[in-house]
Amino acid sequence: MTGTAQAQYNKTRPIPEDQIKPGDLVFFSTYKPGPSHVGMYVGNGQFINANDSGISYSSVKEWKKLYPFLRFRRIQ
Template sequence: MKFRIFSFIIFTLLCFGQNVKAQQCENIIEDNLCNYYSQILGYQVKEVFNTKVFDLIDTWLNTPYKYAGKNENGIDCSGFVNVIIKAVYGNSFGCSSADMYNKLPHVSLKNLSPGDLVFFKTRGRRISHVGMYLGQDKFVHSSTSSGVIVSDLNQPYYKKRFAKGGKITLDESTTSVSK
């Protein structure tokens, strides 16, 4: 986090000190953020769709899994997703992955956008796991074996169990997650 703030200040000073156009400055800052998050998340981030989401991921990464957990001592998949949605969108919905699945419009894998939710059937035929899509087939979630991690939707385990995506849209009048 300190690295990101320090880098932001340096690049901002460089941009204004050299009279670089605003768009070029934004590109430099965006590239720096992508590089920073690429190092943290372990894959080449091409776009930071929401810095608040990425900051939260940075904070929660490697937090252990705990069923029904909702804090830094341990968190489960739905608790983790709700923490992000509450912090970023000011709302939360559903206590379980199945509740979330039932409240969002469904989208296919190819129609996912960064920030959408991804749902899995890890225990038979019902929805039992949720994560947040980051783009480039990557998603962040709290896994029972590793805690909060970034995984690839193309991994055989997740590919086989992927059910649908959940489209998050914002109602402009209330800034709440809506269906």
């Protein structure tokens, strides 16, 4: 799936957190209101994401402390 975090958010459907599985997307609001950062959930509370430093695995729980969490979503 290509496009901005907002475009990806608009093309996916919401998933309750108790139903997430690897491959679902996780969205945060980082530098502006609304979806501005997206990662892919990989299981065990971790997601993979890219930033200026490259690609890394991150903790969903830790990111929720740093940025507004929008929700998990699934590609339709």
